[in-house]
Amino acid sequence: MRRKFLARRTKGEVVFDIVNTIIMIVICFMMLYPVWYTLVNSLNDGTDAMLGGIYWWPRVFSLDSYKAVFADSKIFRAFGVSFFRTIIGTTVHVFFTSMVAYGLSKKYLMGRKYFMAMGTITLFFSGGLIPTFLLYRSLGLLDRFAVYIIPAMFNFYNLLIFQAFFREIPDALEESAKIDGANDFYIFFKIIIPLSKPVLATIALFTGVYHWNDYFAGVIFINNPDLQPIQTFLYRVIAETTSVQMLQNMPAGIRTTSVTSQTIRLATMIVTTVPVVCVYPFLQKYFVKGMLLGSIKG
Structure with a gap:
């Protein structure tokens, strides 16, 4: 043949x-x-x-x-910072972004079009480095480990990927759960999340690679050498x-x-x-x- x-x-x-x-x-x-x-x-x-x-x-x-x-010994400390940043940052990002995406995937959500319009604008425009630096300083994030985690909790592009997946889940599953007395949080954690393992793994990989490869945040927002990630360490070596x-x-x-x-x-x-x-x-x-x-x- x-x-x-x-x-x-x-x-x-x-x-x-x-x-x-x-x-x-x-x-x-x-x-x-x-x-x-x-x-x-x-x-x-x-x-x-x-x-x-x-x-x-x-x-x-x-x-x-x-x-x-x-x-x-600094390289081992930098490896540790990158490791914990990748694990914590990825977990927080996947949890927060998926929850927001699930809410915005519902057409009956009040103000949904307004929030989607604001998110779409951020795909094309940003505030710039100086306003971002001033914002982080006013929030007390400079020279803190949280500067790696909090600003990266949400990404609108990843939200769109989550939404595309959530829309493919039949509405009948949620409706039957609500008839049995389940609330939105129960449905999200017990039904939606177990069915969303492929998209969760995808976004986790996107986010994990970003956190591991990012050096810019360590250069701009961190002065303490004990908090610099491995890629910032590499930058300083180069x-x-x-x-x-x-x-x-x-x-x-x-x-x-x-x-x-x-x-x-x-x-x-x-x-x-x-x-x-x-x-x-x-x-x-x-x-x-x-x-x-x-x-x-x-």
Whole structure:
């Protein structure tokens, strides 16, 4: 059967598949090679890496750059901040946004059109960085862990994804529950949430990746180094100030022979990227599913 199917394919279809395959290989190479280049240079002796010419394999293998990175206790503290920020921020965001989306998905909600109009405006316009900074300062969020959590509790785009999913749930389920005496909170937590696991997982992944990768909030709103997340730590390493300090803290023998500020920066990039790289392949299907939610049914 397979041979008959292949025999029916025209020459144009074969050429089309070959061209598509070549294009995809080129795109994958362009996306993966920078990561590979960073990895092999971080695994190379720092002094030797300064000579250049390292493209595919380490020329002089060395783990001293990674030793320098993990010798700084600040990176573990930054990992901890990012971990708790991701877990708490994702949980709060999913809970709050889903609850608001469930309420706004009901056409009989008073003022629904007004709230939806306000939310739509925020998709195209924002107050700007300076007004945001002044607002956070007036709320007492500057230099506090809450600055990572409270402003990210709600996102209107994610609300639209939740709404598209909630509208596909039959109204008969809620009506039968109300006949049995259930209130809106009971229906939401006992009926809607268990049926919404796909969209909950999708939004949780969107939000979790955002919290893990965000460095901007730590740069603008945090001065306390104990509260900076891992991506802000990476930003400061790339800016050389932290990488030079890490280099100075290394033992003299290693510092003078195999570690440079450049290899420390490259090693830190790899260390901060590994968690997301390890998790993403197993959860990629949820990202695709999230983008397709509500695309078939209006």
